[in-house]
Amino acid sequence: MAARKGVVVRWSRRGWLLGAASCTLAPALAVRAQPAATPVEIHVQGLDRLPHLPLVLAERLGFFQEAGLRVTLTPVPEGLRTLEALAQWPAVVFAGSFERALYMHAIGRPHQAFVLMSRSPQMVLGTSAIHMPAGQGVADLVGAQIGIQGSGTVSERVAQWVLMRAGLKPTDVQFVELRDATQAMAALNSGTVEALCYGDPAVTRLELAGVLRVLADTRTLRGTEQLFGGPVACACLSASQAFIEAHPQVVQGLASAVVRSLVWLRTAGPSDLMRHVPEAYMHGDRSLFLEIFLRSRESLAVDGLMPEAAALNVMKALDRLRLPIDWQGVQPGNTYTNRFAMRARQQWRA
The missing domain is CATH 3.40.190.10 (Periplasmic binding protein-like II)
Known part of the structure; x- marks a missing residue:
């Protein structure tokens, strides 16, 4: 029996054992109650290229994990560079050129970009x-x-x-x-x-x-806009419209982690980059990487949102090049969605 401020509390042996058991089991039950991370494989076109640095850092900094995702980044073979070859590559979630999303619409397999990472071709x-x-x-x-x-x-x-x-x-x-x-x-x-x-x-x-x-x-925004007459969409995360509608929580988690990474990159200094950027990005020369990063930093997206003109300018350029692609029926506005990046932007005050 124990007394506290005049209140008498009587403990029976059975009650004490039940109470002790509940205290012992509570942490284990709490751990079991945590939802398992959802596995997601992202196929990346040019995994060691600067436009995909926000994606790589989202994984290394634990942003995907905190969004409830277990992400695997799988590089697309270097030999697959044409739109036709990339369209045939079996990727559920794809990280690469926005041109691929346009091309997928043109061949009757609608895909949408849902978070923008880079605003220049880097050529x-x-x-x-x-x-x-x-x-x-x-x-x-x-x-x-x-x-x-x-x-x-x-x-x-x-x-x-x-x-x-x-x-x-x-x-x-x-x-x-x-x-x-x-x-x-x-x-x-x-x-x-x-x-x-x-x-x-x-x-x-x-x-x-x-x-x-x-x-x-086209590593700079000025050079890119002078060439294309305005903003353009480049590296992005995309998936089929069917996948996006069937798995909105997964797509939101991916978009949120990438936007958080973009926010992190805004203020990252050389020491931050050296600590977290993979060696593959350094190409054997850390000073060279920093030089490349400084020359191209502004081309990274600000908040993951796709400007309306950016998608249209890419399609106009492809059309004027007279590629053997039938663009009839392709509406640029249907090739991307900003709803996930918008929520991420509010979440991380991007």
Whole structure:
């Protein structure tokens, strides 16, 4: 028997044992009551590329886990770069170019982007500072050999678009496929190609070495908007409309974690990046990574929302390139949804 402030509490042996058992079992029951994390596999096009850094950091910083998800990031094979090849890759949730979502609509398999990660293609068109005279512009590339990552890739499409904006036709130049970055740098250095349309880390390495003269730069918002006439949608998370409607909580968790990562990246300093960014992003040179990050940082999305004009500008560019795609019936507004990013934006005050 115990007394507290004049109140007499009588304990029976049975009552004491039941009380002790409930106290012992309570933590175990609480642990069992926690819902299991939902497994999600995301297939990523270019896992070690800067546009997907928000996705990678969301996993490394535990943001997916806190959203109740157990995420696996699976790289898409490097050889799959064309829209046709990427459309055939069996991904439930896809991280990569927004062009794929547009293409999926065009072939009758509606997909939607639900969180935007990057607002620029991250491609640069430049000429050799060794083998081409200074002062030449895009219009002077008639007859030149231009190195690209491959036929049908973003690299080729950006190069074609730059040429068209300068009044040239894609047939005015000769495109040379250079699938490996080391091969691309060697080709420019040797004069095998006079120009290159490529991404990082190759471009920044060549710039720092003083052998690349930049003519068009889509690593920056200004360069991207000058080329496309406004904002464009690039790296994003997307899935089929059927999956999005069937699993809204999973999609919301993914969007929330990525937007939280975008917010984290806004104020991240060099020491933060060195602590959390995977070594694969460093390409064996941490100072090079920081240089690449500083040059491209502004191209990362702010809050995961897709601007209305961004989707339309991508579709207009693809249409003007006259790709063998039937765009009839494709409404850009149906190729993305902002409802999940909007909730994430409110949650993290993005």
